[in-house]
Amino acid sequence: MAESIAYDIITKLSSPLLQQLGLWWNLKDYLQDLKSIVSAIKAVLLDAEERSVSSNLVKDCLEKLKDALYDADDLLDDIHTEAQRKDLLSGSKLTKEVRDFFSSSNQVAYGLKMGGKIKAIKARLASIQSETKMLNLVEREHPIETPFMARRRQQTHSFVRKDEIIGREDDKAALLRLLTEFESEENVFTIPIVGIGGLGKTALAQLVYNDEMVKDQFELKMWVCVSDVFDVKVIVGNIIKSVRKKTPDRNLELDQLQEQLRDEIDEKKYLLVLDDIWNEERELWFSLKSLLKGGARGSMVIVTTRSHMVAKITSKCQPHVLKGLSDDDAWSLFKEIAFEQRSAESTNSTFVYIGKQILKMCVGVPLVISTIAGILSFKETENEWLSFKDNELSRISQNGGEILPTLKLSYDHLPSHLKHCFAYCGLYPKDHSINVTKLVQFWIAQGFVK
Template sequence: MAEAIAFDIATELITKLSSRALSQVGLWWNLKHDIDDLTRTVRTIKAVLLDAEEKSVTDNLIKVWLEELKDVLYDADDLLDDFSAESLRKDLMGGNKLTKEVRLFFSSSNQFAYGLRMGGQIKAIKTRLTLIGSEANNFGFLVRDRPIETSFMTKKRPQTHSFVPKDKIIGRDDDKASLLKLMLEFESEENVYIIPIVGFGGLGKTALAQFVYNDKMVHDHFELKMWMCVSDVFDVKIIVENIIKSATNRAPDQNLEIDQLQRQLRDIIDGKKYLLDLDDIWNEEREEWISLKELLVGGVKGSRIIVTTRSSRVAKITSKCQPYVLKGLSDDDAWCLFKEIAFEQRYADSTNSAFVEIGRQILERCGGVPLVIRTIASTLFYKETEKEWRSFKNNELVRISQNEGKFLPTLKLSYDHLPSHLKHCFAYCRLYPKDHEINVQTLVQFWIAQGFTKQLNPSQSPEEIGFGYFKNLVDRSFFQEVKNDETWFTTCKMHDLMHDLAESVAGIESCVVDSDKIASKVIENCRHISINPSLIPLLKGKKLRTLLYISNNRVRNLSDDEIWDLIITRCRYLRVLALNDLGIEKISPSIYK
């Protein structure tokens, strides 16, 4: 997301470099000239960044240039954090003036040496920026001081229409009827009959499965219903634990072994006509599937397992029957969905021949895929004129090419049309695992800690601004399964394709570290990491701003001091540290060093 955040980092840097506090720091360490020189360099580059951002959408060389620039800007920002910490340490050191000066001279942070070292680092950063700035001349950037204002940046959508409820799924009635016949009427030789639903990402396999799962006839037909999202990791023990949790509304004891868990599962399903939905399976290893299936055969005749997957190979190894292959929406249903979202507050435009013609031409590129239709229609909702629609079609949509199942380029158009502050808020969500239920309040706090929220109105709290950002992303269909209480949003999820998009736009800046192999490949420039804590010793990077533990997987025990010593030694620039559910009870004394 270099193109989205470079301008914001440069703006924040100039604010810090121009502050009275840093001016005082410059006088202390005889660095005022170096700081002023760096400020002028950053200002010069910032002047062309808005134009660079716009052009990077279609020019990969500019995107690479922005990535290099962003890394230097991050380093400069980290250096200013160093100044701030050292300044605070200097102020807090006790004793009279002479005693303090003696302590400082003989301390590990000798002030004269510190000033020389910082001066050298400032000059090194300025040299890197000057080189990058000279390369900008090759691109012919224009100087701009503000983004081009467009209606999609300011127009609001009513909260009550931010997503379509499951009972309003469009164009899937025939699919639902076909699946109900397989579930309620078909006579199978096996007690437990497995029905795979196959289709590429974004078609609505999960939505269709939920549509059927919540049907009243299904509710009355089965004694027991269970839902489990499997996703990338096919771990039989974890799957069994979650099936038990779904059936009993209570998680089993985490210390139980697989033999104890399988007995619990058999006690729950044996002798019952059950329905189990295993959503989003990726595992293509037959033996692993059989090891799970053997635990599920105890249901009485008429029991059903629904499997949703993108892989026909998965369908083949899970069931003897022909999979139910989900197709894209018909042209009429696709138009109905598109029209409902794009013209939500402008019904008159939905019958305007010019808008209809352009809309149907745009719709042809969506391939009947509901997620793509919703996302593109949500973007067009914020464009009110025929000129804006035609520009979107002629200047942006025509530049992308895609095959069936490869819709990230289309989805990225909606990302490209986000204001910059929403771009890096969305890309930050790449740190969550797929299908993770995201706590919205915690996510907003992470955004605030990273400095993504901008307080333009003094009467608004950072939390209110952050929740406003989240709602804007919901309105544009970047999140799904959004839940709320009487006051505000509580949890949400991201569709797998949206998660893929977040991973794509985040680039090398963010990484999920869940194996030794990935940990060894994390480059020094990575700034945000979600990690299994047992892998922290393998990390090489020292520029991290985020270190999260977001996982249901067990980790090997690490002592409190071991974890803290590693973090404190290697992660000087952290802004977010979240190691929930690890039982850490104290902070290591090494933090005082």
């Protein structure tokens, strides 16, 4: 993020209009000094952003740098706006000069004011530059600008193509047996799928949900993405929406919604997938479960979660614990993505050897494998693959099944202008349905997209 801010500042400092204004206001030397400092900092920013994951000192320095760069960016926006205002003023040259002289923002006063602010920003950045030298940050070239985009958790859906899922045949068969052969004492039985992030819990649920055996077995099928906030009213509304294919009236109370839900599911054998549950409060789950009990005998609820506590709360049976891919399946997935952009001749034994070394660090997690393979697919040489393994990948810890540091690799490999756009999406709540047209308009308004 800081790297892309620095890129924008250098672009603005290079603006002919800004350079011309600097001459008018005698700010040229200040602007040139600021440009030199920002350029020097920009050279080590990629290294700083990557090392900030594992070093608190680097992280603190990076935060201070971001604050200073944002202030510098705001200051340059102010100067650029004033330059455009002067350029657009109507009237003769003499009229404009007189108007400027008597205005509250005439050249001399404004120039002195901006000169002081630029001097202060320059001093802040110079101080931070000294810190970066003490941290032994190294100059790094920006990664190859590729169209590869990092993934983020988003609203899930029920469809998946069978040929897109590798290595889950046994898991699918085990779940199908439960869905079609298991006889429970309860009308509605819950099956939890548990595993760390990126293992493919949602993909497995999609596979089962769309299987022909399941279609024949259940009268009604519903899919709801739950995610962080376990709001019973919202979940009930989304179940109704999944059945009727339209959103129920938002003004309805929970009592009215539960009546509609019972109209749809009571006495029907149904399959409901509740994807990505985090709630560990037993009472909240029981309040939802009581509304689901009206289904016909043999009805099933599949719950996907990272939490074993959620599995314990939602079901009396042993959860289906999802594990990493086997070595063969992991290699099939890696090879399919990493070698997609190159000819068969280029997938020589050296690439295969390095790839299998990298694959060991992915611990069989499909999302990690596909993320890293996607980055490598745009790296052309053996040295680039080795550098990625020894430098970037070696800094990532897989302790506790944390997947975000790995996904950040794909962010680090985005071009500067795309980092702004990607980071802006973080303003939206998790699982929010984004209006693409409005999002692009926001990007344009922010100056991310020309």
